[in-house]
Amino acid sequence: MAVSSEYYDLLGVRPDATDDEIKRAYRRLARQLHPDSTGGDPEAEARFKQVVRAYEVLRDPERRARYDRFGPDGVDGPVPGADPFGGSGLGDLFDAFFGMAGGGRAGGHGRGGPARGADAEVVLELTFREAVFGTHRDLTVQEHVACATCAGSGARPGTHPIRCPDCGGSGELRRLRQSILGQVVTAVPCPRCQGMGEAVPSPCADCGGEGRRVQAVELSVDVPAGVDHGATLRLSGRGPAGPRGGPPGDLYVHLSVESDDRFARRGDDLHAELHVTMTQAALGAVVSVGTLDGEEQITVAAGTQTGAVVRLRGRGVAHVRGRGRGDLLVRLVVDTPTGLDRAQQDLLRQLAEARGEAVGSAPEGIVARLRSAFG
Secondary structure: OOOOOHHHHHHOOOOOOOHHHHHHHHHHHHHHHOHHHHOOOHHHHHHHHHHHHHHHHHOOHHHHHHHHHHOHHHHHOOOOOOOOOOOOOHHHHHHHHHOOOOOOOHHHOOOOOOOOOOOEEEEEEEOHHHHHHOEEEEEEEEEEEEOOOOOOOOEOOOOOOEEOOOOOOOOEEEEEEEEOOEEEEEEEEOOOOOOOOEEOOOEOOOOOOOOEEEEEEEEEEEEOOOOOOOOEEEEOOOOOOOHHHOOOOOEEEEEEEOOOOOOEEEOOEEEEEEEEEHHHHHHOEEEEEEEOOEEEEEEEOOOOOOOOEEEEOOOOOEOOOOOOEOOEEEEEEEEOOOOOOHHHHHHHHHHHHHHOOOOOOOOOOHHHHHHHHHO
């Protein structure tokens, strides 16, 4: 069976892409399409949701395998050869096609129960130094939290949710229909309880029976040293609360790192340029160079040419998954002097003559030019 490419096309990767390639593609698109970056553009927001959906499927090995075999229907709907009611046994498969097992699952457990909250994303902007050395930041995000009035149950204080009378608490309704295979049983989420298995006869006035409300939440984020632009931190269980007491989702913090005028980052190494004079390059010198740790002295060897590199070990970016830091590589650029006065030109001409080097002629003085004009 051919592999469905819809989700791979959304992320811009090949069907045989590695997990790291999928993650990198998702992070790149998330930065481009996130509402915080697009100013709430509806088309970008719709595309962002599609990209998130594709990533949620392809990052999970089991769901990705199902998608590769059966396409989106294999992930979002009943999977051919798998349990259409959420399980994975062959007994339930025969139950689905031939009605062998009758009523609900043993113990009354089905698809009911409060759903987990959705995952949320936020962009955190960092300075270059904060990314290199790590930092602690406080964030304020708007997200769902459990309603304090009903303690997340969705029921008016003094009342309680009841077992859904339509689905008997299973959270799903089974329907019998005829097909060429005989009687086929299908299951759909109960519309009355939205698959939770519980109904709320007297909804909470503050949350409308949902059990959660949107409000500003203060979060603390520890950013490890060495993170780079486009990295994502996952805060497990710090996302929006689920409806009616459901567990919270995760919060994904996408990092946006400001560039630095002095340094270019390549992995954990930093690169910089330092201009030196012609005489310093020719004769050698000890000069100062700026690092993230302050000014340091480096030695310019005699005879240095433009492009020579001096390496300062341990003056780069912290290794985010280990100890130590990368290096700072300083590329030397030799400047040719300009604006020389007559005495300085004469000195250089003497040097050129001593070295046997051909240089331009010295400009004539005013007296010599007058003699030439009237001679």
